Amino acid sequence: MTTEHVHLAVALDGAGFHPAAWRHPSASPDAIFTAGYWAELAATAERGRIDFLTIEDSFGLQSSQLAGPDGRTDHVRGRLDATVLAARLAPLTRHIGLVPTAVTTHTEPFHIASAIATLDYVSKGRAGWRPQVSWRVSEAQHVGRRQLPDISPTSDDPAARTLVTDLFDEAADSVEVVRRLWDSWEDDAIIKDEATGRYVDRDRLHYVDFEGRFFSVKGPSIVPRPPQGNPLVAALAHSRIPLEFAARSADVVFVTPSGAGDVPNWVGQVRDAERSVGRAGAPLKILADLVVFLDESETAAADRKHRLDELDGDELRTDASVFVGTPEALAAQLNAWQSYGIDGFRLRPGVLPHDLEQIVDRLVPALQRRGTFRTEYGDETLRERLGLARPASRYATALEDAS
Amino acid sequence: MTERPKKQVILAAYFPGVNNTTVWTDPRSKSQIEFDSFVHLAQTAERGKLDFFFLAEGLRLREQRGQIHDLDVVGRPDTLTVLAAIASVTTHLGVAGTLNATFREPYELARQLATLDHLSDGRAAWNVVTSSDAFTGENFRRGGYLAHADRYRRAAEFVATARELWDAWSDDEVIADPERGQFVRSDSPGWFEHRGSQFDIAGNFNVPRSPQGHPVVLQAGDSNDGREFAASSADIIFSRHSELSAAQAFYTDVKNRLAKYGRSRDELKVLPGVSFVLGVTAADATERAHVIRRQQVSPQTAILLLEQLWNRDLSGYDADGPLPDIDPDPSAASIINGRAPMFPDPLKTAAEWRAVAEAKGLSIRELIIERTGRQTFIGTPAHVAQAIDDFVQTDGSDGFVLAPHLTPTGLDEFVDQVVPLLQERGVLRTEYTTSTLRGHLGLPPATRWRELSRASA
Numbered sequence: 075m076t077t078e079h080v081h082l083a084v085a086l087d088g089a090g091f092h093p094a095a096w097r098h099p100s101a102s103p104d105a106i107f108t109a110g111y112w113a114e115l116a117a118t119a120e121r122g123r124i125d126f127l128t129i130e131d132s133f134g135l136q137s138s139q140l141a142g143p144d145g146r147t148d149h150v151r152g153r154l155d156a157t158v159l160a161a162r163l164a165p166l167t168r169h170i171g172l173v174p175t176a177v178t179t180h181t182e183p184f185h186i187a188s189a190i191a192t193l194d195y196v197s198k199g200r201a202g203w204r205p206q207v208s209w210r211v212s213e214a215q216h217v218g219r220r221q222l223p224d225i226s227p228t229s230d231d232p233a234a235r236t237l238v239t240d241l242f243d244e245a246a247d248s249v250e251v252v253r254r255l256w257d258s259w260e261d262d263a264i265i266k267d268e269a270t271g272r273y274v275d276r277d278r279l280h281y282v283d284f285e286g287r288f289f290s291v292k293g294p295s296i297v298p299r300p301p302q303g304n305p306l307v308a309a310l311a312h313s314r315i316p317l318e319f320a321a322r323s324a325d326v327v328f329v330t331p332s333g334a335g336d337v338p339n340w341v342g343q344v345r346d347a348e349r350s351v352g353r354a355g356a357p358l359k360i361l362a363d364l365v366v367f368l369d370e371s372e373t374a375a376a377d378r379k380h381r382l383d384e385l386d387g388d389e390l391r392t393d394a395s396v397f398v399g400t401p402e403a404l405a406a407q408l409n410a411w412q413s414y415g416i417d418g419f420r421l422r423p424g425v426l427p428h429d430l431e432q433i434v435d436r437l438v439p440a441l442q443r444r445g446t447f448r449t450e451y452g453d454e455t456l457r458e459r460l461g462l463a464r465p466a467s468r469y470a471t472a473l474e475d476a477s
Numbered sequence: 478m479t480e481r482p483k484k485q486v487i488l489a490a491y492f493p494g495v496n497n498t499t500v501w502t503d504p505r506s507k508s509q510i511e512f513d514s515f516v517h518l519a520q521t522a523e524r525g526k527l528d529f530f531f532l533a534e535g536l537r538l539r540e541q542r543g544q545i546h547d548l549d550v551v552g553r554p555d556t557l558t559v560l561a562a563i564a565s566v567t568t569h570l571g572v573a574g575t576l577n578a579t580f581r582e583p584y585e586l587a588r589q590l591a592t593l594d595h596l597s598d599g600r601a602a603w604n605v606v607t608s609s610d611a612f613t614g615e616n617f618r619r620g621g622y623l624a625h626a627d628r629y630r631r632a633a634e635f636v637a638t639a640r641e642l643w644d645a646w647s648d649d650e651v652i653a654d655p656e657r658g659q660f661v662r663s664d665s666p667g668w669f670e671h672r673g674s675q676f677d678i679a680g681n682f683n684v685p686r687s688p689q690g691h692p693v694v695l696q697a698g699d700s701n702d703g704r705e706f707a708a709s710s711a712d713i714i715f716s717r718h719s720e721l722s723a724a725q726a727f728y729t730d731v732k733n734r735l736a737k738y739g740r741s742r743d744e745l746k747v748l749p750g751v752s753f754v755l756g757v758t759a760a761d762a763t764e765r766a767h768v769i770r771r772q773q774v775s776p777q778t779a780i781l782l783l784e785q786l787w788n789r790d791l792s793g794y795d796a797d798g799p800l801p802d803i804d805p806d807p808s809a810a811s812i813i814n815g816r817a818p819m820f821p822d823p824l825k826t827a828a829e830w831r832a833v834a835e836a837k838g839l840s841i842r843e844l845i846i847e848r849t850g851r852q853t854f855i856g857t858p859a860h861v862a863q864a865i866d867d868f869v870q871t872d873g874s875d876g877f878v879l880a881p882h883l884t885p886t887g888l889d890e891f892v893d894q895v896v897p898l899l900q901e902r903g904v905l906r907t908e909y910t911t912s913t914l915r916g917h918l919g920l921p922p923a924t925r926w927r928e929l930s931r932a933s934a
Binding site for chain 2: 094096097098101103104106107108109132133134135136143145146147148149150151152153154155157158159161162163164165166180181182183184185188189191192193195196198212213215216217218219259264266268270271272273274275276279288289290291292293294295296297298385
């Protein structure tokens with residue numbers, strides 16, 4: 075039996091990951107757009123010594139349909155900008171990592187680099203970014219700068235494959251630009267040398283000179299190098315193309331095994347993707363996504379989920395495996411999955427705050443009793459918590475090599 | 478003649494920026510990047526019951542003579558991210574930031590600002606700027622070039638589009654009634670459709686209506702187009718006129734433009750950016766002001782500022798020596814990148830400077846110290862409080878954006894010594910009595926913008 079510590083992240087979105095979650099008695103559906111709601115969730119997660127939290131985002135309304143808005147009035151609609159929200163949470167928390175989603179398809183890499191670097195400053199080294207592509211025609215029409223083909227990305231149409239490939243290639247370029255910008259100031263660029271009157275040593279600032287298929291960016295960054303050097307980059311991947319994107323661009327990958335037996339398959343796919351893109355440096359940290367419904371008995375959890383399904387008129391459909399049961403049983407399952415070669419989990423609470431409280435108050439102690447989860451935070455940055463080194467600026471290294 | 482009630486003085490705190498007025502050589506000077514500096518200034522402003530905190534934006538490091546400018550503070554954090562974090566360490570202070578409309582899209586920026594307004598409980602404000610500068614555009618996929626005339630067209634349509642997006646959710650769209658199982662009222666919440674020359678977009682805005690409805694909109698522009706844009710579209714106009722008679726002329730001019738748009742004179746606030754130096758006596762303040770000016774204008778900075786007027790490489794000149802014999806070269810490509818040109822008629826200004834330097838026997842550095850960026854209010858706290866009050870009561874402005882020269886403690890003395898005197902004069906609140914920034918400023922509710930757009934349609 076493994077004694078490795080497991081990494082635990084929690085995913086926050088609206089009232090939770092069940093579409094009827096907002097109708098659960100523990101929910102506060104009229105508070106979803108207030109700072110207090112999110113501050114409380116973050117404080118709860120931090121009380122559980124959770125590694126980091128993620129915040130979902132999108133360039134359009136939530137929908138149960140791949141194609142676009144679904145016209146439903148019985149689900150949470152509307153969401154706050156995740157990066158702005160993460161920044162609001164930073165001064166209210168001290169340890170937990172903050173990993174907002176930001177869409178690459180309709181945004182400027184320069185703005186993302188500045189925002190996440192600044193999130194790293196305001197959180198003192200706890201920032202991350204989950205890059206996400208947007209393939210919805212309806213979302214492209216919100217921006218009006220590009221026409222996306224009206225095809226389902228999951229269809230067998232070769233045009234769908236081209237679309238998905240292009241969107242992830244663009245996302246990879248976006249991450250590349252962002253990482254270059256984070257490196258564009260060497261750590262010691264600010265010198266404040268009164269004798270020469272110079273505030274910075276401009277030889278330690280670097281143009282990034284990125285030119286790609288989708289955009290070009292000159293640099294350097296407007297923000298000095300962030301505390302972590304490169305804040306954490308995490309990507310969700312369900313198939314080959316996004317897995318290769320993660321292998322090229324990310325530090326952490328979220329995957330969706332359907333059960334214990336499926337875990338080795340996903341680990342194998344991640345390692346294949348790393349080989350096929352020639353990933354250098356540390357291997358991806360692999361976190362499995364699970365939607366969780368947790369109660370004191372398996373029956374109670376099953377009944378609760380069943381009632382939510384009934385309210386919604388359909389059984390919960392999701393990309394990730396769904397766990398329904400006790401926190402103690404989940405602890406055993408997580409340790410079992412972990413033994414197949416993954417580093418941890420991103421838990422998506424079915425209902426907020428109920429399932430988050432169950433994670434913090436019962437799952438975490440159960441994992442601690444099993445010796446597989448931290449009992450206290452240290453002073454570490456988010457990267458350090460995940461066992462990732464602080465990278466040297468690529469430009470500083472190049473200079474040393476040249477000398 | 479009935480006496481007009483005294484105007485309240487609107488005060489904003491500007492976080493020291495990336496130019497030579499911010500003194501980084503002072504031993505008290507702290508980080509321009511670390512969040513603690515922003516917390517200190519914002520909490521000081523809130524202690525003084527100021528209206529809002531204001532943060533500018535950087536999108537490309539400035540260059541001069543083709544090199545990154547290294548004498549002033551360089552680098553700054555992302556505006557929105559800092560403002561959102563500041564909202565967590567303050568409770569009433571408005572959070573305002575510059576966000577360039579040239580390098581953003583309305584959907585994206587409107588939702589970021591609506592988010593900030595939600596998360597600050599109605600304290601968000603946006604200073605709209607545009608850029609026509611391909612130099613900054615090199616950092617963006619959109620590129621940079623906008624013809625000058627198109628800048629205000631884009632800005633005006635951008636703001637109008639943002640207002641349509643902010644109006645896309647009605648106040649009562651979110652029902653969140655678990656019994657009825659209805660979260661939103663309509664099956665297409667936030668629907669909008671904007672068909673214009675700059676933006677052709679439609680769909681569902683995805684942030685519910687925020688506490689202020691619309692964040693406060695600020696604009697800085699001295700040109701005719703800029704003033705007109707502010708009169709039609711903004712809640713606050715920044716002014717660069719801190720000398721009273723010029724300020725009064727500006728004030729009268731922009732206020733007179735409001736009627737054309739169906740707006741009253743109270744609906745647009747005029748705020749000049751100003752600096753201040755306090756002393757125990759008038760002589761002490763003057764001496765301190767001079768010391769600060771020498772810190773702001775090092776020999777190297779003096780040459781660099783002179784080059785911005787001369788538009789020539791003057792690196793061979795001695796800052797402690799006389800002005801160059803040669804004339805400015807306005808026809809050459811601009812020596813500076815990333816900053817708007819400051820002198821409309823360089824030859825005329827140079828001739829004036831020469832005359833002053835010769836008459837007073839000033840070196841390059843002494844002349845620059847005298848002719849650029851002199852502090853606005855210099856004196857004892859009592860003198861400065863009276864000057865501020867008089868300036869506002871005589872319609873030089875509705876208040877000021879205070880620009881301290883030190884990060885982050887540059888506002889401390891003002892709040893400790895001048896604010897109580899303004900409060901005694903009855904022109905500054907002693908406690909916040911409103912919760913939103915619109916409330917602090919005495920602006921009408923945001924529904925006013927919809928009335929105005931209907932009236933003009």
